[in-house]
Amino acid sequence: MNATRLADLIEDAMGGQDNLESLTHCATRVRLIPRNLDLVRFDALRSIPLVIDTRLVAGQVQVVLGPDRAQAVAAAMRRHRGTADTVVPRGRRHHPTRALVLLVDVFTPLLPVFVAGGLLMALHNLLASPDIVGEMPIVHAAPWLDGFTSLVGLLGYAVFALLPVLLGFAATERFGGSPHLGAAMGAALVAAPLFSDAGSPAAHFAPSPAWMIGDLNVFGVDYRNTVIPMIAIAFVLARVERVLKRRLHGSVQLLLVPTVTLLATGLIAFLVLGPALRVLGAVAAHVMQWLYVSAGPAGGAMIGAAYSPLVVTGLHQGLLAIELGLIATGGSFIFPIAATANIAQAAATFAVWACSPRGSHLRSLAATTAAPAALGIAEPAMFGVTLRLRAPFAIAVGATAVAAALLATFQVEAVTLGAAGLFGFASIAAGKVGPFIVCQAVAAGLSFGGTWAWSRWWSQPESEPGADGSARDAGATTISSPVSGVMVDVETLADAAFAASALGPTVAVAPQESRIVAPAQGIVTVVSRTGHAYGITMPDGTEVLVHVGIDTVRMNGVGFLPLTRVGARVSVGDPLVDVDVDAVVSAGLDPVVLTIVTNVDSGALLPRRRGGSVRAGDLILSPPPPPPRRRGAGRGPRRRPRSPRLINRLTTRREVANFA
Known part of the structure; x- marks a missing residue:
């Protein structure tokens, strides 16, 4: 029984979604507060398969499900039924990788969306890109697929083009704010360039609106496909909302808290956080261009090592402007490195799949995220698998660095944009396809082999010394x-x-x-x-x-x-x-x-x-x-x-x- 079905049964036994006041969960149980306790059918709850136990504590119904299942069922109830969730802010974690843990927390609920968007974009590229199955795109050979191909591309592209909306919801929820306000803030970031391009008479926007502060066009910054700006803005939004809720009460809170929160956060977002964080992307792009031009293979290795971390932060979007300029003047070194980085992440994820126990959650997650990474969308694999385990991500980055040095040595360049993955050869300049495929094979081999070796080393049982100095057998589970x-x-x-x-x-x-x-x-x-x-x-x-x-x-x-x-x-x-x-x-x-x-x-x-x-x-x-042996059983003389x-x-x- 999957989590969605289990959530439906629990919700029905609780008296329906209208009877749920709030929902929280811990490591082993889903905790529900009903509006009317008389509507809760405890016998029905206890009879649900996979429900271990049911308890009533101070008006709270605790449904014991066990680790992993409790989290999955709570997420299904929130996602599909709109049940209110009381989000408790975490205390500060004094750990050097807490920022990375935060990113994983934000992206985890979005992984299914990323997987779907990545596969749809890969399918669109397969149908619309030339030189994949022939000189002409498939859609040109079969014009009746034109409309379907456009729909597939729209569905896949929308996931990443409107990424701030999804991130606004997930990140604001993670920080303890109202997720719908976060989504509204993300929509505002995405809407600015759309209004600039087409205008909106209903909102009284001019065809090319501009709010100039010095040399900065406030509405001219494009936040589509960005990651870090929206997460930082969500953090501010949650804090502003919390402060306002402590000071305003009753009907005034309902009217003013959402309005003032959006207005105050919007000013901070468009005037400070957004422009500052977008500048980081532009700086990273120019630094990468300077390295590649001036340092040759060493520069290629440094860019290869930096590319995947930039994807994690979303700052790789700043490379697009430079990449388009390079293609216009002859060829881009960025696309081959991006394709190789995605292949390395896919290979590391596939190695995790191969080494994970059958039936484990990690194995199924690796199986579903490796394919999009191989086809050009590596975020699901990184946030779902390699970043969680740390070592596979580092191994894939190292493999990318080696392959990128080879790309620079062979001077492999792309003459057009395309799918930065297995089908990336279609975008490579004539005469460089062979070296490009060799470099991808090197990245995949090093990443898969390194992750496999790490997994074998990690799973090697450690022997612990006994009291007399001899090694204790660690084969049995203790x-x-x-x-x-x-x-x-x-x-x-x-x-x-x-x-x-x-x-x-x-x-x-x-x-x-x-x-x-x-x-x-x-x-x-x-x-x-x-x-x-x-x-x-x-x-x-x-x-x-x-x-x-x-x-x-x-x-x-x-x-x-x-x-x-x-x-x-x-x-x-x-x-x-x-x-x-x-x-x-x-x-x-x-x-x-x-x-x-x-x-x-x-x-x-x-x-x-x-x-x-x-x-x-x-x-x-x-x-x-073990059970005692029967008298006389076995071979050899009996011992005294x-x-x-x-x-x-x-x-x-x-x-x-x-x-x-």
Whole structure:
């Protein structure tokens, strides 16, 4: 059952969308506040497949679904049913890559749109570009496809041409503002050049409106296809709206907050943020041109290394003006590098697909985003896969740098624009198609091979020394305690779902310190917005959830300082989060730290101990011991039983850890 169907069933059992006051979610459950609790059918909720449990806490209906599924169902309810979502702003994350994490957060809900737009643009280029299946475009050979080809191009181009509208919605929601105001602000950015081109009598625009401040035409800046300007503007909009809501109330708030927010943000956007950030794109373009002209292959390598990061920020749009000028004077070096960069990202994404466990979310995401990247639209692959994992993105950038140096050596240039991907050869100058294909093959081979090697290295199990210095076998799945403290009987927990181990084998520890660490080796795949839950996928595919406290999502991140990020590779003992335990207790919440294995049967892993103290890193979950062999079974003579003294002498700390 997919998330959309599951969301429909939950919504129906809640009394319909009109009965939903608000919607939030945490790592394991969707939290719904109904307008009329009498309309909620709890029996129907509990009977829905994939619903683990249902709870009513202080008027809030909590539907326990487990990691990943809770987020997907909440997103489906917001996307398709327009359910209000209470967005809680995150606390500050003191991490050097938090800006990159922010970009991934903003783009994640837009990935399906990007994939669809990229595939449609690729199909349009296939039908309308010459020299792909012949000298003439397909549409010229089959004129009856003309209208269909135009429609396909329009649908695909609109996704990226009107990108500020989509980004305005997603980014403003991420910053805690009203997403529809963000979309309206994005529409204003896109509308400025449209009004400049055609005018709008209804809005009393002149055919060529201009608001000149010095040498700046305020309405003359084109923000279509941009990324960073809209995200920065969304940040300002959310802050302005928040300030106004704190100062205005009642009907005055309804009338003035949206109006003043748009007006104030619009002035800042068109007079300050937009022009300043667009200048960065122009500066990057001129620097790249100077490097390529003056530094030869070394310049090509530097431009190749810089191109994909520019795509991440959207500043690569500033290259278009220079590229058109280069084509007009003979040929452009930018298009071959762009095509090679996209191929490298596609190859890295395909390697991630090949190395991911079957049925995993990462594998399916890589499968759907690799094709658009190969056809010229790399944003879905970057934001959905390579940037999340960090290393594949860096490997693809390095492969692009090597291939771009070769492109500069062979002086490969494009004579027209086209699809910057597999079909990019159609735009390359005569006599340079062969070297161009060789360079693309080099980029793809290095990117795929490097990502494959990284994946093999990452998934290599680490052997840990035992108490006597010997290596402990890491082949069996074992889970360690993420914190020092006292073991708590899971059945006594106040939360019914956790008490029943409904999400999987569960161990609870009352913490005696603030640092929570990784209980297993793997990649961090989940970091909750409020910092209270962390998911780790082990090399063998086992998924571990560390959940700090019960109902601590209500603290909105206060008292939680995340120390890791999605995509980070962790080993046992690596820090995940610092928790102010006293703040959790003062809030009237239980700070117990839960370690849950969410994708194995309840009997696949058993607690190593019950009760007593435990230290961070001590084993707490492991497979059950094998059944005893029948007497006389097997080959060889029977061994004499060990004496009690010999047993005591051999009962080292390692054996206690293995059998306690």
